[in-house]
Amino acid sequence: xxxxxxxxxxxxxxxxxxxxxxxxxxxxxxxxxxxxxxxxxxxxxxxxxxxxxxxxxxxxxxxxxxxxxxxxxxxxxxxxxxxxxxxxxxxxxxxxxxxxxxxxxxxxxxxxxxxxxxxxxxxxxxxxxxxxxxxxxxxxxxxxxxxxxxxxxxxxxxxxxxxxxxxxxxxxxxxxxxxxxxxxxxxxxxxxxxxxxxxxxxxxxxxxxxxxxxxxxxxxxxxxxxxxxxxxxxxxxxxxxxxxxxxxxxxxxxxxxxxxxxxxxxxxxxxx
Numbered sequence: 001x002x003x004x005x006x007x008x009x010x011x012x013x014x015x016x017x018x019x020x021x022x023x024x025x026x027x028x029x030x031x032x033x034x035x036x037x038x039x040x041x042x043x044x045x046x047x048x049x050x051x052x053x054x055x056x057x058x059x060x061x062x063x064x065x066x067x068x069x070x071x072x073x074x075x076x077x078x079x080x081x082x083x084x085x086x087x088x089x090x091x092x093x094x095x096x097x098x099x100x101x102x103x104x105x106x107x108x109x110x111x112x113x114x115x116x117x118x119x120x121x122x123x124x125x126x127x128x129x130x131x132x133x134x135x136x137x138x139x140x141x142x143x144x145x146x147x148x149x150x151x152x153x154x155x156x157x158x159x160x161x162x163x164x165x166x167x168x169x170x171x172x173x174x175x176x177x178x179x180x181x182x183x184x185x186x187x188x189x190x191x192x193x194x195x196x197x198x199x200x201x202x203x204x205x206x207x208x209x210x211x212x213x214x215x216x217x218x219x220x221x222x223x224x225x226x227x228x229x230x231x232x233x234x235x236x237x238x239x240x241x242x243x244x245x246x247x248x249x250x251x252x253x254x255x256x257x258x259x260x261x262x263x264x265x266x267x268x269x270x271x272x
Contacts, residue, residue: 003172004120006259009040009164010179014251016046021082025251030086032255036120038171040128040164041079048075072132083127092124097131103166113170130163165235169242176239177258178232179251184266185229187217199268204241207270211237236268245269 010029015022033039048071053059060067076097084093096115102108119126161178168176187194199214201207211233218229236246249258249265257263 002117003174004036004038004116004168005173006037006175006177007040007164007168007171007173008037008177008179008255009160010042010251011160011181012042012046014179014181015041015043016050020050021047021078023082026082027086028254030083031088033083033087033091033125035091035123035125038116038119038126038128038167038173039083040160040167041083042129042160044075044079044129045072045132046075047078048072051075051078069133076129076133079129080127087125090123092119092122094119094124094126096126096128097133098128098163099131099135109170112167116167116171128163128167130160159231161232162235165237165239168239168244172242173239173244175259176236176244176246177255178236178246178248179258180232180248181251183250183264184248185214185218185233187214189229195264196266197264199266200272201270204243204270207240207268208237211240211268233268240268240270243270 008029010025015025017025029039045068049059051074052071060070076095080093080095087093096112098112102112116126164176164178167173182189183192183195185196185199186192187196196214199207199210201210215230215233218233232248239246246268247258247265248268249263253263258265
């Protein structure tokens with residue numbers, strides 16, 4: 001298998017319900033995952049925070065970077081244990097933690113690509129997350145700045161939407177599915193009737209032009225601090241150029257219903 005059928009991604013807040021892990025979402029996702037799919041998951045830091053509070057009755061205090069590291073390290077174990085619980089026991093589950101430097105080095109990019117392609121052949125589902133436990137923001141920014149000063153095009157992986165887009169391109173994915181708390185891309189998140197169902201065109205350039213036009217009109221994000229629709233649209237541009245169909249939809253729906261068009265969604269692709 002030289003390409004992956006589906007790369008999927010879910011955001012942190014979509015995995016949390018009333019300050020607890022939303023096991024129903026894990027169950028809906030897990031039962032649909034199979035070899036030939038790569039799943040990018042956020043959630044380690046927030047789930048680690050919730051797990052720490054449950055065990056200790058309080059939150060961590062101190063340096064913000066250290067707290068993020070400690071929560072992420074704790075949350076990764078819970079996150080993977082939960083996915084393993086719900087993925088079909090016939091399939092292996094493999095974790096891959098990535099950082100920006102892995103995608104700015106051709107040797108490392110190829111190493112990751114081959115690992116993901118082998119997983120599909122070896123009856124395994126690969127689950128990917130950004131490695132927050134070892135990533136220090138100040139150091140990351142310094143490394144990215146140095147690359148850009150050298151004239152290189154740098155991948156930063158500032159969130160897992162970008163991670164998902166980069167991996168979809170890396171493995172030549174047929175489909176990239178991004179799940180969030182919203183049902184797709186809206187002109188205005190406060191107006192549920194403004195869902196954009198399709199962004200398409202006869203060529204990649206035509207679709208990219210439409211994406212840029214829509215970005216200027218999109219208002220709001222699903223939560224404070226999120227990049228919102230504009231960020232998602234920017235990160236999927238390389239996928240569109242690569243011939244990947246992009247679907248953005250709500251995490252509350254079954255993956256099969258989303259992929260079959262039986263749930264609200266935004267589809268971005270070249271062609272009808």
